Amino acid sequence: MSRKLLLAKDHVPGIRSYDVYRANGGYASVEKALKTMSPEAVTEEVKKSGLRGRGGAGFPTGMKWSFLAKPEGVPRYLVCNADESEPGTFKDRYLMERIPHLLVEGMITSSFALGANTSFIYIRGEYFYVSRILEQAIAEAYANGWLGKNILGSGYDLDLYVQVGAGAYICGEETALLESLEGKRGNPRIKPPFPAVEGLYRCPTVVNNVETIAAVVPIVNDGGEAYAAIGIGRSTGTKLISASGNINKPGVYEIELGLPVEEFLFSDEYCGGIANGKRLKACVPGGSSVPILPEYLVCKTATGDDRLMTYESLSDGGFATGSMLGSGGFIVYDENQCVVRNTWNFSRFYRHESCGQCSPCREGTGWMETVLRRLEKGMGNLDDIDLLVGVAKKIEGNTICPLGDAAAWPVAAAIRHFRHEFEYHVLHAEKVKDPKHGHKEPIMPVKPAPVVA
Ligand SMILES: Cc1cc2nc3c(=O)[nH]c(=O)nc-3n(C[C@H](O)[C@H](O)[C@H](O)COP(=O)(O)O)c2cc1C
Ligand code: SF4
Incomplete structure (x- = not known):
């Protein structure tokens, strides 16, 4: 049985409310950090823990925090990335919905470590109902003295806001997220400068995933070494x-x-x-x-x-x-899943979500989707398979943000491992008479290729 650090209490009845969360040891990391530790000491524990960003890239969190520029008289920000739009990913929603105070607690402890006095949770538009749950938790935290001025008499002030996005996958990319938070169209920025130097409102900013920030709570409570001992x-x-x-x-x-x-x-x-x-x-x-x-x-x-x-x-x-x-x-x-169909489905998503700033991504995601669609519908030819590989190669590494890679990798890998299924879609497309137009059209969609033992 695995140890649980984040979801240990998620089934406790009423854990979404402040009273139950607090009665179950909630906000202990804030007490510990603000009363007994310096911001640098909190960062040191996070470094010791070996925690890596849970948003996808796996960048070491303590190192990211230590890159944060600290110019005199310039505000710093912590922004929580709750955009969670990656198909197949719904863990942040679960955490925020079930145990919202864990994220609020993590935001306070992390903001203290970073010296941020204003922090944001940027949440995707489709999670509007979760934003209401978070707002309720934040209101409870203010009411109980965990947010606002002079928290626990420590002299530390923090305001925490929830910002709801309009529902665009690209706004999960950290610089697009910052643009969106500033009220602009969510186009990724060219880096450098990285957010740690020039982020929100051109001030030093750390962007971290929901799960990353929540993990700071057990790290501060139990110490970085205890966390590092797991895994x-x-x-x-x-x-x-x-x-x-x-x-x-x-x-x-x-x-x-x-x-x-x-x-x-x-x-x-x-x-x-x-x-x-x-x-x-x-x-x-x-x-x-x-x-x-x-x-x-x-x-x-x-x-x-x-x-x-x-x-x-x-x-x-x-x-x-x-x-x-x-x-x-x-x-x-x-065994009944069709790899061609699923790859086409993913590619529709990336085509739709490309912000269109760079041509390899804008044009390439469009071409990949078009060619995959025609293969899936039984209208492709064998040359289309290498055409797809070529388009994927031209996108990879040639774009402003990693959405281009994210669109290209699944297509290249699907063909690498399942080329026979793509060929099957060309070779086994049954031609039938289209009742409307009279000419022969392929049956749509082509049945999945049989599993190769
Ligand atoms: C297209 C795209 C979408 C992304 N979506 C998310 C997301 O929904 N949530 C997230 O935490 N990170 C997402 N990321 C990664 C962020 O840019 C960033 O690396 C992450 O929020 C950093 O947090 P972490 O260090 O805690 O992982 C996305 C990246 C790209 C390129
Ligand atoms: S890679 Fe795609 S999503 Fe990213 S900036 Fe370029 S066009 Fe926009």
Whole structure:
């Protein structure tokens, strides 16, 4: 049974309310930090913990905090990224909905460490009802003296605001988020300067994911070393995983990093195996942006080692035979899933969400979606497969923000591991007479290719 640091109390009746949260040890990290620690000491604990950003990139949080510029007389900001729009990822929603005070507590402790007196939670528009839950929790925190002026008599002031976005995936990219927070169109900025130097209102800013900020609470309560003792190597602590697709028990799980993928996927404590007694075909382990793993690479690496739920093990073998932990959106495909159809579905999303600033992403996501659609509908030809690989290569690494890569990687990986399915869509498209127009049209959609043993 995995230790739980974030979701240990999520099933306590009424934990969403201040009174129950406080009665269960809530706000202890704020008390400890403000009464007994300096901001630098809090940052030091976060560094010791080895915590890595849970938004997807896995950048060490303590290091990010120590990059924050501290010019005299200039405000600093902490912005929580609650945009969570990556398909297959819903862990932040779960945390905010179930136990909103954990995020509020993490925001206060983290803002204190960073010397921020104004902080924001930027939440996607589709989570409007969650924004109301957070606002309620913030109001309770103000009413009980955890926010506002001179918190706990420490001389530290903090105001915390919730800002609801308009529902754009690109506003999860940290600089697009800052633009949106400033009231502008959410276009990513060219970096450098990085937000730590020039962020919100051109002031030094740290942007962190919901889960990252929540993890600061147990780190301060128990110490960075205790947190670092959980996990393996540079993958320390626990991680929330959003598990979805063809599994018996979809949901949000808190795991200790280092758990074998096989245990996560097949044990009753977590996903409970593939639904309806079907066979596993593939898995996208870190949200729609990361490469797909075929069945034989899900639980084992290419060298035959057990694949673990860690940043390192999931990327073992590079993109040739590995993938990424990403945002922890674990999407499972059974033998009846069509890889071409699912890849097309993802590519529709990226085409729609590209902000359009750079041509490789704007044009490339459009082309990939168009070609994938025609393959899926049985109207493609074999050359289309290499055309897709070529377009993906031209996008990768040539854009202002990583949305371009996020669109290209899944397509390239799907073809790398499932080329036979793309070919099947060309070779097995049945031609039938279109009753309306009289000419022959392919049946739509093409049935999934049979599983190759
Ligand atoms: C297109 C795009 C969408 C992103 N969406 C999110 C998101 O919804 N939530 C998030 O925390 N990070 C998201 N990120 C990553 C952020 O840019 C940033 O790295 C992260 O918020 C930093 O927090 P962390 O260090 O705590 O992970 C996204 C990045 C890109 C390129
Ligand atoms: S990569 Fe795409 S989403 Fe990112 S800035 Fe360029 S066009 Fe916009």
